[in-house]
Amino acid sequence: MKTQNIIFLLIILLLFGCSSVRKAMIQTGENIQETAIHNAILDFSTNCSLYKKDSIFEVSFQDTLYTYALKQVDERNFSWERDKLYEDIVTVGISAHRICVECEEYGLKFNDRFLYTAETTVGSKGKLPSRHIIKDGKLFFWWDDDYPLTEEMFAILWKYDLLFDDTEGLVGFPQFSTGKQKGATYYFCRNDLSKYKRVVTNVGLGYYKPCARRSVRATSK
Numbered sequence: 001m002k003t004q005n006i007i008f009l010l011i012i013l014l015l016f017g018c019s020s021v022r023k024a025m026i027q028t029g030e031n032i033q034e035t036a037i038h039n040a041i042l043d044f045s046t047n048c049s050l051y052k053k054d055s056i057f058e059v060s061f062q063d064t065l066y067t068y069a070l071k072q073v074d075e076r077n078f079s080w081e082r083d084k085l086y087e088d089i090v091t092v093g094i095s096a097h098r099i100c101v102e103c104e105e106y107g108l109k110f111n112d113r114f115l116y117t118a119e120t121t122v123g124s125k126g127k128l129p130s131r132h133i134i135k136d137g138k139l140f141f142w143w144d145d146d147y148p149l150t151e152e153m154f155a156i157l158w159k160y161d162l163l164f165d166d167t168e169g170l171v172g173f174p175q176f177s178t179g180k181q182k183g184a185t186y187y188f189c190r191n192d193l194s195k196y197k198r199v200v201t202n203v204g205l206g207y208y209k210p211c212a213r214r215s216v217r218a219t220s221k
Contacts, residue, residue: 025194032090033061035193037142038133040092040186043198045135048184050200054096056160058129059142062091065187068206086210088190093205094140095183099161113164114157123148128163132156 024042029035037059045051069083099112114120120127126145130153133140139160157163182202187210189195201208 025196027192027194029193032063032190032193033144036090036092036186036188037061037140039188039193039196040094040184041133041135041140043186043196044094044184045138048094048198048200050094050096050182050184051138054098055138056097056162057094057138057140058097059140060093061142062093062205065089065091065210066206067209080207089210090188090190090193091205091210092186092188093183094186096181097141097162098181113162115166116163117166117169120149122151122154125149128157129153 025039026035041059044057065086066082067084067086068080070078071081073079097112114128117127125148126143128149129141129143130147130149131142131144132153134156139156141157141162182200185199185201185205187197187199197210199210
C-alpha cells in the first residue's frame, strides 16, 4: 500500500474515532457533575495521549469557572485576583496520580497516599475519595462530599495502593508532591455537555483564557 494511501486511511480512522466519541457524549443529565465527568473520561481515554502514560488518574470538577488576573497592589507588589466569571462553562480536570518512588526510598511510604484512619470508615463523607470509574484496568477517582465511602471504593483504594494505614494517628496528614505535570482540562458548555474543548497543560485552571469562542460569555467580578 502506498504511503499516501496509508496516511489517508489514518486520517479517516482518526476522524471516525473522534466522531464516534462525540456521538457517545451525553448532552445533559440530572447530575451535571457525573455527566461531565463521564464525557471527559470518554474523550480522555480515547483521544488524549496522557491516558497511555499512567494507570491512576485523579478527576476534579468545578461548577463555576473563574479566571484570574495579575493586578498591582502597590508600587512593588502584585497579586492574583478573580477577573472574570464564565457562567456557561463547567470544567473537569484529569491528571495522573503518581506515588513518589523517591520518597519511599527515604521511608515516607505515606507520601502521595491518602490516610486510612479511625474516621475513614465505610459510610463516612469527605474523608477519602468516594467515586470512581475503572476503564481498561485504569482507575479514575474523585472526591464527592455528598457521596458516602462504600466498601467497594474502600477496597479499590487499597487495591491500587492509594492508602496508608494511620489508624494510630502517627502521621496526622498526608504529604503530596507538587510537580507541575501536564493534565487535561475539559471545558463543557453547561447547556449541552456534548460540546467541549480539551486543553492539555501544566498551568493551573483559571490562569489562562479557557477559549476564544464567541459563545462563551464572561462577566467581570
